[in-house]
Amino acid sequence: MALRGNWMYENNGGTCVAIAGADYCVIAADTRLSVGYSIYTRDYSKICKLADKCVMASSGFQGDLKALQKNLAAKHLIYQHQHNKQMSCPAMAQLLSNTLYYKRFFPYFTFNILGGLDSDGKGCVFTYDAVGSYERVGYSAQGTGAGLIIPVLDNQLKSPSPLLLPAKDAVTPLLEMEAVDLVKDVFASATERDIYTGDKVEILVINASGIRQELMELRKD
Amino acid sequence: MSMILSSTGFAQSMTKTDPFLFPPFAAAAPASAKDRALGANKSGPIKIFKHDPTRFDVTSCGSGQVRIVPGSTRSITRPFSVSIAAWSSSVRIGQLNYRVGSNSSIQDLIRLTYLQKRATVEKLMARFAADAPTRGGFSFDLCQRNEMLLKKGNQLPTFRKTGTTIVGLVFEDGVILGADTRATEGPIVADKNCEKIHYMAPNIYCCGAGTAADTEAVTDMVSSQLQLHRYATGRESRVITALTLLKSHLFSYQGYVSAALVLGGVDITGPHLHTVYPHGSTDTLPFATMGSGSLAAMAVFESKFREGLTRDEGIKLVSEAICSGIFNDLGSGSNVDVCVITRGQTEYLRNHQLPNPRTYVSSRGYNFLKGHTEVLSTKITPLKSKVEAAAEVDAMEE
Numbered sequence: 001m002a003l004r005g006n007w008m009y010e011n012n013g014g015t016c017v018a019i020a021g022a023d024y025c026v027i028a029a030d031t032r033l034s035v036g037y038s039i040y041t042r043d044y045s046k047i048c049k050l051a052d053k054c055v056m057a058s059s060g061f062q063g064d065l066k067a068l069q070k071n072l073a074a075k076h077l078i079y080q081h082q083h084n085k086q087m088s089c090p091a092m093a094q095l096l097s098n099t100l101y102y103k104r105f106f107p108y109f110t111f112n113i114l115g116g117l118d119s120d121g122k123g124c125v126f127t128y129d130a131v132g133s134y135e136r137v138g139y140s141a142q143g144t145g146a147g148l149i150i151p152v153l154d155n156q157l158k159s160p161s162p163l164l165l166p167a168k169d170a171v172t173p174l175l176e177m178e179a180v181d182l183v184k185d186v187f188a189s190a191t192e193r194d195i196y197t198g199d200k201v202e203i204l205v206i207n208a209s210g211i212r213q214e215l216m217e218l219r220k221d
Numbered sequence: 222m223s224m225i226l227s228s229t230g231f232a233q234s235m236t237k238t239d240p241f242l243f244p245p246f247a248a249a250a251p252a253s254a255k256d257r258a259l260g261a262n263k264s265g266p267i268k269i270f271k272h273d274p275t276r277f278d279v280t281s282c283g284s285g286q287v288r289i290v291p292g293s294t295r296s297i298t299r300p301f302s303v304s305i306a307a308w309s310s311s312v313r314i315g316q317l318n319y320r321v322g323s324n325s326s327i328q329d330l331i332r333l334t335y336l337q338k339r340a341t342v343e344k345l346m347a348r349f350a351a352d353a354p355t356r357g358g359f360s361f362d363l364c365q366r367n368e369m370l371l372k373k374g375n376q377l378p379t380f381r382k383t384g385t386t387i388v389g390l391v392f393e394d395g396v397i398l399g400a401d402t403r404a405t406e407g408p409i410v411a412d413k414n415c416e417k418i419h420y421m422a423p424n425i426y427c428c429g430a431g432t433a434a435d436t437e438a439v440t441d442m443v444s445s446q447l448q449l450h451r452y453a454t455g456r457e458s459r460v461i462t463a464l465t466l467l468k469s470h471l472f473s474y475q476g477y478v479s480a481a482l483v484l485g486g487v488d489i490t491g492p493h494l495h496t497v498y499p500h501g502s503t504d505t506l507p508f509a510t511m512g513s514g515s516l517a518a519m520a521v522f523e524s525k526f527r528e529g530l531t532r533d534e535g536i537k538l539v540s541e542a543i544c545s546g547i548f549n550d551l552g553s554g555s556n557v558d559v560c561v562i563t564r565g566q567t568e569y570l571r572n573h574q575l576p577n578p579r580t581y582v583s584s585r586g587y588n589f590l591k592g593h594t595e596v597l598s599t600k601i602t603p604l605k606s607k608v609e610a611a612a613e614v615d616a617m618e619e
Contacts (some may be wrong), residue, residue, distance in 0.1 A: 037384070037513050037551045144408055156587065178585060185583035192579065193410045195384075195551040221403070221547045221554035221577045 009061050009109045010035055013196030014046055015145030016057035017186065018115040019157065019179045020123035020138050020171045024207040027115040028183045029057040030145075030191075030218065032199040042199040042220065049211065050076060054089045054116035055204055056096070059143030060130070061109035068108050071099055089116035093126040093134060100132030107131050111142035116206055123171055123206075138171050145190035145197040152186055176205060184216055191218045359477065384552025386514030387417060387428035388542045389483040390526065391507045392535035395492045395563035396485035399539035400428045401514065401547050402572070403554035410554070416571070418560045422447050422458040423567060425486030426560045427467075430512035431479040431499060439480045443467055460486040460493035464503055472501025481511045487562050514546025514553040521545045532561065540574055547576065 016029040033044040047057045048069045056072070058065045075095060079087050087095070093114050100108055107130045114126040114134075127140035139157050141149040157172045172179065180203060187201045198221070203214045384405040389398045400417035403410055419427045419440035425447070429436025443466045447458045464484055471478055482497040496509045508526050510518040521542040530538065539559055546553040557574040560567065 034551060039549060039551065148409075155589070181583055181585055184581045188579055188581040192413065195405060195408050195410060195554070217580050219554075219577045219580060 010063070011060060011109070011144075012040070012062045013144050014059040015141065015143035015149065015187070015190055015194070015197045016046060016059050016111075016113050017141045017149060017153075017183055018057065018113045018125040018127075018139065019153070019174075019183060020115065020125040021174060021176060021179055022171055023117075023121055023123065024176045024179070024205060025055075025115045025117060025123035025125065026176070026179045026183055026203065026205050027055050027057050027113065028187065028201050028203040029059070029143075030187065030197050030199060030201050031215075032197065033062060034196055039199075045202060047202055047204060048073075050092055050114075051086045051089070051116070053206055054087065054092045054114065055206060055211070056112055056114050057142075058110040058112040060111045064108040065110045068099065068110055068112075072096060075099070088119050089114065089124050089126075090118055090136075092116075093124075093136070096126075096128065097132040097134045100128065100130070104131050111146075113140050113142055117208070121208060143197075145187075145194040148190045148193055149186050152189070153182075156182060176207065180205065180214070187216070187218060359474070384550075385417060385430040385512035386510070386518050386543055386546025386550060386553040387430050387483050387512050388510045388518050388522070388539055388546075389428065389485045389494045389496075389508065390522065390530070390535060390539060391485075391492050391494050392530040392532060394532060395487045395561065396494050397532075397535045397539050398426055398428050398483060398485050398560040398562070399543045400558045401543055401553040402556045402558060403547075403552070404433055405552055413555050414572070416558065418558050418569065420444060421463050421484070422451070422486065424488060424562060425458060425460055425463050425484070426562060426567070426569075427463070427485070428483040428511070430481045430483075435478045435480040436482065439467065439470060439478060440482070443470070457488055458486075459488040459490065460484065460495065464493075464495050464497065467497050468501045468503050471497065471499060476500040483509050483511050485560075485562060487564050492562075510542065510546075512546070512553065514550030517545045517549040518542035532563075536561065536570075536573070544574070544576060 013034045014030050014032060016027070018025065018027045027047060029046040031044050031046070032042055033040040044062070046059060046062070046065065047055060048065075049055050050069075050072055056069070058068070072092070072095065076087055076092070096112065096114060100112075109130060111130060112128040114128070116124060118124045124136055125138065125140050126134050126136050127142065128134045139153050141153060157174070174182070183203060184201070187197070191198045198218045201216050201218055203216065205212045205214070384403065385401060387398075387400045389396060398418055402412075402414045402417065404412035404415040415433070417428050417430070417436075419429055419436070421427050421440060421444045427440050427443075429440060443463055446466055447463055450462065451458055463486070467482060467484065471480060476499045479499050480497070481499055483494070484497060485492075485494045487493070494506055494509060496504045496506065496511055507528065508522045510516075510522065519542075522538070525538055525541070536559055540557050543553075543557045547555070547557070555577055556572045557576070559570040559573040561570065562568075
């Protein structure tokens, strides 16, 4: 992202990944906040818990991300007062899309991934662009390291062409432990080659029993 | 014969400055043309006039305008037009005869004319060019073309920069140089363990920051020159010799050779440490840092450096400075290289420190199952036929 002449935005770097499983969802993001060739902080959380079973991770301009998170939290609160329940993940996905498109002509410079469990308890991952186009997928990566990570996830998780083998379900058949292992390895690999990814990775696992958080060290150079 | 004006699409690639199209010595087209009128090609800006084929003339072709005066009284002037198409029904260029038929498209005819004109001009220009002496150094002939391409939206290919931290300091017995080992291409690490401390002479080493190709080339070149000088003089090379060779080379390229160097060594006159900037200026210093991580490393040096450090203290300080660059600058990373130069001895400590091991390796491993990669088509070429061909060649040789 070359926004050198663009005083309104800044790219703070970072990478996020999410994988949906049959009854769990893994979301991870690194914790480095950088600008240009410098590091602002090694300890910045890019993940935000929007609802009970719904978590959002974003990379891009963190100033816009903070504003977006507050916006969604407020809208969620109103929803809870009006409907007397928490928003489901697909509903939150639509809300995020509308919120992003509302600012179509002065966008939030954020590349978001929404992850959680849908009303049936199956894992779901929604991936967005900066202005709100979204799609439910089985896995996704966004940010500066996404180009290094997505090919690996494609190879490991994507079903090959339906011409050769029967199509697999969008959610991966991997077990929770295996998915977390894959996410850790994929982050370690991205850190080797992307200068904006590193320090630590925050991994959240959402399943029927709640949300579990884990922090793993990465290269600090 | 029909007279065709340019299609704007084709004219774009031949601008006013194209020497083949608008040579200073443009000749008028011969007037005898007995070709048939071109078929109907009614696309946009192209106009076709049918008229008496024996009565048309090109009036001028040198100023970016073509005035075509057909047999009728209408004349059309168009800026940047291509020259008249098809003076005859066939065009001879070199050994080849291009035939123009009634089915030719306008583009074909325009191209043929261009080729013919170009062949003529090339012959004439070759005569002049042969007299010009060959010059060394950079040729800036393509700069105009590059600018035009940039305006069109093409992007120049990027160079690989090293995005580096390099340092040097003078200690009691000599000079210590240090460098990180990361080479970046924009935001991606191209080489996790490259060598930035280059050999110049047995007693002189040079760290390089900036464009990797430039630092390599310039240090290799000066290193060769120093060796030749050693053979000529029979003496050990001096650091100021290397310095002068580097700075005069870089200055003559006016900063286009993007090499920022930290040059250090010990010769008969003592230990020396210099920095060389891409434009050719130099500094002589007791401690120096260069590259994108130079501020981080200089911060360490400014707080901890003092005159007369011992060897171990010096190595420790250099390593600390490089580590500071590695951890605080995103353009630097991976490992620490150190080079200690003293009177009569040089120690190159490659990967003196490795403070960045990979943090996680998957124990599961990766499976690449059969069928995961789609095979779209298979073609099997038997090699037997090639063996036969070889036998034929042998027969002919006999």
